[in-house]
Amino acid sequence: MINGIYTLANDVVYDQLVALLNSIEVNAGREIPVCVIPYDERLDKVRAEIACRKNVTLFENSNSIAYWDDFATQVWKNYPRAQTNWRKRGLSELYRLPMHRKLCGLDGSFDKFIYFDADTLLMSPIDYIYEKLDSFDWVVHDFQYKSDLKYIFDAPLEFLHQTFAEENLQNKVFCAGWFATKKHVFSQEILANLLEKLKAGEAEVMALGGPDQSLFNYMVLQSGISYYNFAYHDLEKATGSHWSSKFDVVNNVLYDQERRLTYLHYMSIGASAFTQLCLGEDMNIPYRDVFLHYRYFKSPEQRPKSFRHPSLLMNLQKNSTNFFNKKVGNIKLKYRNFKDKLAQ
Template identity: 70%
Template sequence: MIDGIYILANDVVYDQLVALLNSIEANAGSKIPICILPYNQQLDKVKAELASRDNVTLFEDSDSIAYWDNFATQIWKNYPRAQKTWREWGFPELYELPMHRKFCAVDGPFDRFIYFDADTLLMRPIDYVYEKLDTYDWVVNDFQYKSELKFIFDGSPEQMEQIFNSENLQAKVFCAGWFATKKNIFSPAIRADLLKKLTAGEADVMAFLAPDQSLFNYMVFRSGISYYNFACYDCEQATGNHWSSQFDVVDNILYDQGRRLTYLHYMSISSSKFTQLCAGEDVNIPYRDVFLHYRYLKSPEERPQSFTRPSQLMLLQKSTRSFIQQRVNNIKLNYRNFKDRINGY
């Protein structure tokens, strides 16, 4: 049986990816096999980094990538409320479609695996997580259930009761930035059944600000696979993980009231801030020294020795460039989608 880790990444999150890889190597207690799921084809820096690490590979199963891209496309294109909202927000027709490539992990080489978003840092060994997969099919460790349900599901109470048949769905929802499960947990039959239900109207219960997260929650609960959340059921293992919490730092390890974190999640902090920080700009990031420690763990000579604060003019120029680039990216994506429709894909 092969245990491993998957990470969704590309060159945009390169600095965060390096920090995460180094934190895994430093804190996992063993050299765990790692596979990078490609967010897109922008991978030059990622490939160069992988060449220097004998335990890290790139996921190259094009059939799996195409399958899950198509799976998600069918769902969201058949969800009129999401389409209308994304248009009103100025988002692409298929908002955050590449995030659904996390699903490729169930087709990959690892029998049991843990998925990490690139904006995380590992803080401790994770053997206990793999062991829990001996009993459960899907394992998480987060406090998403204490947030509002509408961020995961926002259908009517009647819809959700009919679909999920659960009295307390709120207590079961999870963050899709970190989870553990098994290869082929969603069999072809399960996938086909869920896709049929979703395109027939059940997608209407899903929220659409983080579409992959809503879809993961739907598929776990609707398929009926067994589920466990350390943060809900195991007080010994339960710690915070969000950057906004107040943690103690000891030798670049974070502790929550004396308990060592499993991971730190920089969720919702723009990757550009980490890029700017690593370029020597004085950017305020929570636990900044901890991040820099892991980012330059293998190349301390490259770590910035001082930081400069950009001028207001530079900040305005960056903001303008970022806005223009986002608009250009949206136009390109919509154009590709238009061509695909014309070509019959």
């Protein structure tokens, strides 16, 4: 039985990838093999980094990559609303298609695995996640269920009820940036059945902002595999994970009300902000020193000693990040109030 970690990366997210790999090495509590799934062919820096790490490999099963690219293509090409929406916004007709390659882990060498987006940092040992996979097929640890359901499924409620047998749909949704599951958790029969239903019209339930997230949620719910969310079912171990939350920092590890985070997720902050930070621009990234600690853990002499004012483009990005921070404030408040009520 081999347990491992997958992530999805290319040279665009190189600085984040290095920080993630170092955080795994520092905080996992033991050596865990990591496999990097290629987002695309921009991999020169990624390959060089992997060559320096004995426990990190590159996913090179081209048949698996082609399979999941084709699976996602069939789903979204047969979803007229998605095609119309993305075309009007000037986006690709297969918007963020490579994000679906996260599912390549289902065909890899790890019997149990945890998937990390490249814009995450591991904060604590994760053996308890692998252990939970002895009882459940799909395990997550996030508070996506406290957010608006429309970010996952944005169809009318009547259609959602017709599509899903699950009564408490809101409580079963999750963020696709971090999850744990098992090799071949979906049989070929299940996958064929899901694809048939999606192409027949059930794709209409899915939101369009994060295609992979909507599709993964659909697949888990509609397949009937067992599902567990620590942030919903086990509040003793539940912590936040989003960068917008207020965490305490102790020796470059984050704590949520004295509970050590499992991971920190920098979702919605563009990779260019981290690139510019590592080039010495004064980027307003939350928990910046923590990120820099892990990014330069193996090469502290390369860490920027001072920072210059960012370019106009980066200022615009910073303003966008601040705007998003205000938007998620309501979600964060709900999360805090939810935990406080349970503590009473």
